[in-house]
Amino acid sequence: MKYDYKAIEKKWQDIWEEKGVFHALNDYTKPKFYALIEFPYPSGSGLHVGHGRTYTALDIVTRKRRMEGYNVMYPMGWDAFGLPTENYAIQHNIHPAVVTEQNMVKFKKQLKALGLSFDWSREIDTTDPEYYKWTQWIFLKMFEKGLAYKKEMAVNWCTGCRVVLANEEVIGGVCERCSGEVVRKVKSQWMLKITQYAERLINDLDTVDYIERVKAQQIHWIGRSTGAEAEFITTAGDTLTVYTTRPDTLFGATYMVISPEHPYLEKWSGKIKNMDEVRAYQHNAAHKSDFERTEVAKDKTGVRLIGVNAVNPVNDTEIPIFISDYVLMSYGTGAIMAVPGHDERDWEFAQKFGLPIVEVVKGGDVTVAAFTDCDTGLMVNSGFLNGLSVEDAKKKITKLLEETGKGRPKVNYKLRDWIFSRQRYWGEPIPIIICEKCGYVPLKESELPLKLPEVESYKPTENGESPLAALDSWVNVVCPKCGLQAKRETDTMPQWAGSSWYFLRYCDPHNKNAIASREALEYWTPVDWYNGGMEHTTLHLLYSRFWHKFLYDIGAVPTSEPYAKRTSQGMILGENGEKMSKSRGNVVNPDEIINTYGADAVRLYEMFIGDFEKAAPWSSTSIKGCNRFLDRVWALQELKILDGGYSNELESSFHKTIKKVTHDIESLGYNTAIAALMSLINEIYGIKCITKEEFKTFLILLNPFAPHISEEIWEQQGFGGMITSQKWPKYCDEKCKDDVVELAVQVNGKIRARIEISADEPKESVLKLAKNMPELHVHIAGKILAKEIYIPGKLVNFVVK
């Protein structure tokens, strides 16, 4: 009888759902396991095979953990606010909520067809007012603590989407989503002070189990650097403060550069003699998009300020000041001391403008290139620093700056505050009222959720306001504080808001009084294992750590980190090795392949496709191998099935396989776990019979990977109960060992023979037996035996001369 996957898979999916087999229990006395995957954005194009890889991986882990006796929570939900839905709504004039609903239904059906063991009783949706009530609540808490603030600032304005983008959404100078040109535009924006948590976001990585590349990328993104601030008196009277990581080179500072946006320029306008030229440069810089600004990065431009100079605080030399757009207002102080001898950018600039280059660290030739090495050279031309190493000079000069009040040690971060406003409809409304008299007034908690109103058009207005701004009845309110006429904030929150805390809501998804009950949070958090894409490392993953830390600080959650463990899967590429995309025409439709091969084969193949952490191209022929394997599993039923426990022939193989599968599932070795099961079945077919115990064990080991077929065979064989409620098999290290082992026999490291011996044969005896093998005679005879090496279970090596 052939395996009828279509009927059987549906049958078990329905039974699992009906019986609520995968519901997490609210029994807080059992050991818990909280597995989390990134909840999807329910896009119109439906599930991607890449989703399958992530979800199946943790599905395997959770199915195993349930059999190991854990109370497992593996929840699912929808990260449903976002631009694509809104754009679709605009195009087709359908309410985004309707589009979202349709997409969720489609996704859910696809997920169920894969046999994923999600607990659907905890399903959440970020666009549900009962959910975003708490997103708004967290925002208000941040506002209350001064972490949410409004600021006029130059932002990334996408000319395509007509919306403000976060730095993270600008890729190579263009919009991540529409590839439209991004220009700088000054707008008043809500900001979240993620920078206040920069230090902790770095340091606390030591307390979590994230794969190294995630940690490295976050650390790099936060970009901590240590150095010093130094103050330069100017001839205009003001003090110009700079930040430098090389305070040791202060004697080599031969000029200064300030950003074109530096506020001093306006202040000094009366003293700067070439102000026209300066203004022209400022104008030019402001109208360059970030893209253009980085494009011209190779060639330095700038203007010297005529009429204002600065004085180097260590040698009292008067030095010129320039403006140049290679100095950013948004990092450090917006001003630098230029040390052309030891900084490549300064060197380039100095060359172009004919400025003096002074060597202060010996080791290179500063007339040819900047010498930036900090480890080898000693200080020169630097007064009291002469002869010191760079490291010592840094310490000494920083101490002196501090003592004389001309500077101080300083730590800087590349991380910027998070631009939190979007001028769009399909997002959480920001629950703030703007009153001319009282300023920004938060809504009362009792007024949450502040629901999205119905609007006529979802299009942003031409001047970049949210569509909500056009709705007078919604915008015009009375100030809750003073009772005068006031206006609502019309910006909404970014796509990242709802996902910054969703894992907390799963713990207690229907709670009306809090994000989740204290007991639920105490029990379930932190997430034990979070798997997701590398592309979220510096976005969602960082944002949610920030929110979680904030919630911890106000006592709302019991742990300071949200996720105990983070792993990341590689992408599934198209058959041609390129990224799957509609435009490349290499997209694999999961519905089709489930239809052709069944969910178990798809699950198996997605896990077998390659190293879980690496990208792997899809292969429409390789999946057949997994299909064949399942057919062979099904056909085990036609073998002679004997009563009793493990047979002598297979006992050690079974113990080895249990051990391998048990460990591989925990260490992302899904491909090798499946390979082990394939090897085992090959062995079983070699013997042509199987015992009940062996059959049961095999099915249980296979169950996490191929849940439907294992469940069905279990039932047909009458093994009792459902396979999902069985116990995970145990192995015994003693029994993993073979009685007879084959050793390689080497002479000078080259294999000359093989020998089969009993595993407990003593060393002397093994060496003696090996030495006397006829194959070795040619290689040993007449030579001096210098060394004998015996690695039990592996090899013997004779070193001869």
Next chain:
RNA sequence: GCGGCUAUGGCGGAACUGGCAGACGCGCCAGACUUAGGAUCUGGUUUCGUAAGAAGUGGAGGUUCAAGUCCUCUUAGCCGCACCA
């Protein structure tokens, strides 16, 4: 430029703290069974060589009895960031 990673048969990939390179699967070859097939089963399949044997994990050195694995240098590719002082 900075940070991270990768390189192993025709292909995807195995190889724990250095210890038999190529597990497992695809593909391919041969055979079996067949109301002839893109089904199933059995065997084979790193390369060169009839063979004995030799070579072999991007390249060049090195350490070691022994290197895909460790060290030095180098090449190519991928991902992220990028004038961050």
